Amino acid sequence: MSANIPTVARIPNVARPARSHISLVDVTAPPQAALTMPKQVLARAPGGMLRSLRSMFWTIVPGRRRLG
Amino acid sequence: MAASQPKMRDHTSSARALAIASSVLAAASAGMVFQIYGAADGVGVIDVLRSVLIFLSTWWLAWGAATALLGLTSRQRPAPARITGPIIGRSVVIVPVYNEDPRITFARIAAMDESITAAKAACGSAAQVDFAVLSDTRDEKIALLEQRWFARLLARQHAEGRMFYRRREKNTGRKAGNIEDFITTSGAAWDYAVILDADSLMEGDTILEMIRRIEAAPQLGLLQTLPRVVGATTRFGRAMQFAAGFHSPIFARGLAVTQGRTGPFWGHNAIVRIRAWAESCGLPELPGKAPFGGHIMSHDYVEAAMLARAGWLVRLDDDLEGSFEEGPENIIDHAKRDRRWCQGNLQHAKLVAAPGLKSWSRFVFIQGIFAYVAPLLWLAFIAASIAAVYWAETPDYFPEANWPFPVFPNDQTPKAIGLAVGVFGLLVMPKLFVAIDAIFTGRVRGFGGAGGAFRAVFAELALSSVIAPILMAFQSRSVIQVLLGRDGGWPPNNRGDGGLDIAEAWAAGRWISFWGLGGMIATHLLAPVLTLWLLPVALPMLLAPLLIWWTSRTARPRAFPVPEDVTTPAVILRHAAVLSDWSESGMEAKLG
Numbered sequence: 001m002s003a004n005i006p007t008v009a010r011i012p013n014v015a016r017p018a019r020s021h022i023s024l025v026d027v028t029a030p031p032q033a034a035l036t037m038p039k040q041v042l043a044r045a046p047g048g049m050l051r052s053l054r055s056m057f058w059t060i061v062p063g064r065r066r067l068g
Numbered sequence: 069m070a071a072s073q074p075k076m077r078d079h080t081s082s083a084r085a086l087a088i089a090s091s092v093l094a095a096a097s098a099g100m101v102f103q104i105y106g107a108a109d110g111v112g113v114i115d116v117l118r119s120v121l122i123f124l125s126t127w128w129l130a131w132g133a134a135t136a137l138l139g140l141t142s143r144q145r146p147a148p149a150r151i152t153g154p155i156i157g158r159s160v161v162i163v164p165v166y167n168e169d170p171r172i173t174f175a176r177i178a179a180m181d182e183s184i185t186a187a188k189a190a191c192g193s194a195a196q197v198d199f200a201v202l203s204d205t206r207d208e209k210i211a212l213l214e215q216r217w218f219a220r221l222l223a224r225q226h227a228e229g230r231m232f233y234r235r236r237e238k239n240t241g242r243k244a245g246n247i248e249d250f251i252t253t254s255g256a257a258w259d260y261a262v263i264l265d266a267d268s269l270m271e272g273d274t275i276l277e278m279i280r281r282i283e284a285a286p287q288l289g290l291l292q293t294l295p296r297v298v299g300a301t302t303r304f305g306r307a308m309q310f311a312a313g314f315h316s317p318i319f320a321r322g323l324a325v326t327q328g329r330t331g332p333f334w335g336h337n338a339i340v341r342i343r344a345w346a347e348s349c350g351l352p353e354l355p356g357k358a359p360f361g362g363h364i365m366s367h368d369y370v371e372a373a374m375l376a377r378a379g380w381l382v383r384l385d386d387d388l389e390g391s392f393e394e395g396p397e398n399i400i401d402h403a404k405r406d407r408r409w410c411q412g413n414l415q416h417a418k419l420v421a422a423p424g425l426k427s428w429s430r431f432v433f434i435q436g437i438f439a440y441v442a443p444l445l446w447l448a449f450i451a452a453s454i455a456a457v458y459w460a461e462t463p464d465y466f467p468e469a470n471w472p473f474p475v476f477p478n479d480q481t482p483k484a485i486g487l488a489v490g491v492f493g494l495l496v497m498p499k500l501f502v503a504i505d506a507i508f509t510g511r512v513r514g515f516g517g518a519g520g521a522f523r524a525v526f527a528e529l530a531l532s533s534v535i536a537p538i539l540m541a542f543q544s545r546s547v548i549q550v551l552l553g554r555d556g557g558w559p560p561n562n563r564g565d566g567g568l569d570i571a572e573a574w575a576a577g578r579w580i581s582f583w584g585l586g587g588m589i590a591t592h593l594l595a596p597v598l599t600l601w602l603l604p605v606a607l608p609m610l611l612a613p614l615l616i617w618w619t620s621r622t623a624r625p626r627a628f629p630v631p632e633d634v635t636t637p638a639v640i641l642r643h644a645a646v647l648s649d650w651s652e653s654g655m656e657a658k659l660g
Binding site: 027036037038040042043044 | 160231233266342
């Protein structure tokens, strides 16, 4: 589902220790069931702006496919 | 599902092409008419500049009108065949809070919990639906109250083990960081998360239906509902509530048609597939300092774009009812929220070229930026028009040396009036079409009948036209502040009664009065012929404090009718009952 999507790191989903900064009301804290959430890459590559604008232009300009 | 995808894509492509072509055509027509008008005494640089500004500003208005027309001509997304099987997945309703009144917020949780229990009993479902309060509260006194009221909530709902509360010591990443912290710590315990705001309310039936729909569609990463604004009492709040209930469903449907598989997501009153969210929505910090760098503020648009980038479907189901939120009750609260949204949307300039995004997601970012830049374009147009008149050469009535009769320049006034009417039409016509459509579909019944709805439509049009220059001033200031590098921070939302006294209104709006007065004086001195044209903008600016105060006053009971006035939704009644049960006796006083 997520092929070709750049992420900073792909770490297998494994349990890990509780966050130390959660200190209050431990009794009612949600269960520890860790899930990794890799940071996504959103910074553009050099020349990426031009490529993105070009691709966006061709997507929103009608009749692209028909014109070949 | 796979079979329906090409059809959906075709429909989306045609809708996009139609919306873009019609809005560009309208904008180009306006630009050309203006060019002819401006060129009557010869083409100058300032005429070209004004034509470009009118082209861009008109495009934005025409884009809104095209979205509404698409919404009017599209059908409500048909509900999938009723899914009757048992719900397998485990769900959690997450309620991020930040210095909110815990009594009111936790009463909403109690109301939704009761509503879910009733809905499960009605259909014999044993679905697991838990709640998690994710506190980012900074105020220690409120935090202590949160814990006390949460204990009361647990006792009332007998909810130990299915309702959770935790508070972060550092609110890194604000709301998005709060949710991310929860997902990385506890996300694997559930399959789906219903993301709410502290002021959200949803019927149990609706929550169960959302779970069924996301469970039935393995490609669906996020399902957004269209929340209705409730609980407004002031003139401003009631007008916004009416507009949200009457006009927004049509505009939102048009928006959904153009966005196709990429959204929209508004950050709350939506359900997400937790695994999809975890693998796609880890938000990085942007390089540089705030306001453009740092944490992503308008994270919802970005999360929708990242889900779509990863191949997940992001969908608005506008047929789902029973989804509610509250709105700002006065212009100051609206402007505060808008300041945050403005900074967030302008920050998207850094994300337009992010790798792998769907092209339409990029276009959505640009639209979001344009929404805040457009008022500046109108201001620039007004300034350029004053300059054009000031620098205009006096007409030469006797261009021929030996010709005894004067030659008058062509009168271009009809073109100018026609253009103004056209621009005003782009603002007004969509709302009138929505009203006419509501008569044919019978939707007016909930809004006071045809007469009541039309009265409210015209009243809302009048009110929104009068306060538009004030909102434009606030938006322009926000954009300039962001461009100057000033971070607006993360002020908590005011959720009180919204009433302002005249001193508060004066403090918040006097700078707009001064600008309005300055604009009038400058126009009178530099381009007196434009003074009358400027009045619709300058007069409301002059009266800004008065209008801010007046619109924050309590509205007449039947002003701007909405269906919820007649038939109060069950979950809102439950919320009122819990609040009544939890009278304020004691807990706050004990803290003092």
